[in-house]
Amino acid sequence: MSSSEEEKLLKEAKKLAWEDRLSHKNWKVRNDANIDLASLFHSITDPNDPRIRQFGHYFKKTVADSNAAVQEKALDALIAYLHAADADAARFGKEVCDAVVAKCLTGRPKTVEKAQAVFLLWVELEAVDAFLDAMEKAIKNKVAKAVVPAIDVMFQALSEFGAKIVPPKRILRMLPELFDHQDQNVRASSKGLTLELCRWIGKENVKSILFEKMRDTMKKELEAEVVNVTGTAKPSRKIRSEQDKEPEQESISEVVGPGPAEESGSDAPQEIDEYELVDPVDILIPLEKSGFWKGVKATKWLERKEAVGELTKLASTKRISPGEFSEVCRTLKKLITDVNIAVAVEAIQAIGNLARGLRTNFSASSRFLLPVLLVSTI
Known part of the structure; x- marks a missing residue:
């Protein structure tokens, strides 16, 4: 196809419905559609804009595109969508997260990086269960290359949003099978995630729940590193609903100033009862x-x-x-x-x-x- 024919095809394709453009047999048409879709979402400033509601169901297919370049643009469009949307988008979280896990975690480094950004945005939109459900599937992938980014994004989610948003119990349940993984990169990432859990729920809770499920070699390695875990973990990122409250809270603090009790409370370590972290056993x-x-x-x-x-x-x-x-x-x-x-x-x-x-x-x-x-x- 000549450049003029291609230009004509892309121009004519813009007249098609979004669904037809995004599923077109020509990859350049699909690529162009995703670029335009991202631009559309970047132009939306109101999360209640009715246009946002039209597109959530498309992404489970677009992120699974067989063309790597198109897939990356689809992830760009999805990221723009998640930035523009509100918590209502969480209803698409499960199907989209599952599609990203299935098709994007073994792709090019940039693709994997964007996939991880997508997962964190779903957490921001309070689709935490959909995210963790997808992670449970991801860690069972037979290709270690897909498992490591899943563990790393759980680390990021916990580190950025904290244990109140990302429930440690779900992560604790996944870790034991990763400690015995054949791939050393998977084991190393699992170790890092375990140490991050120590910062949020305490060393003793982690030891009590996880150490008995580890091989002796892994246990010794972790015991040596757990000793060096210091400091109180604090979230660095807020979920969208909390971000919406920020202007009001800031204006109040400007008038009355921060209360001393509030300041001291924010520095206190989060106390989590070990009972809440373990699964109940039928006896x-x-x-x-x-x-x-x-x-x-x-x-x-x-x-x-x-x-x-x-x-x-x-x-x-x-x-x-x-x-x-x-x-x-x-x-x-x-x-x-x-x-x-x-x-x-x-x-x-x-x-x-x-x-x-x-x-x-x-x-x-x-x-x-x-x-x-x-x-x-x-």
């Missing part, structure tokens, strides 16, 4: 399989003690899934007054573990257990 099913119900009715005290000991062990997990524990607690109530002191002590230990693991979900049971416990321990 009722394994308890049923352990022979607990038969054991607690045994005539021999040792069998009763061993049955309750199995419950004590299962209930020692950091967080227990809520469930129907009323019959378990009624049984423990009887065992508190067992004729054998060893059985009674084991029952009290099991109750303590259940209380710690269930917390508020144990309150109903605690009310009828407490009187017996008080009598037994006096």
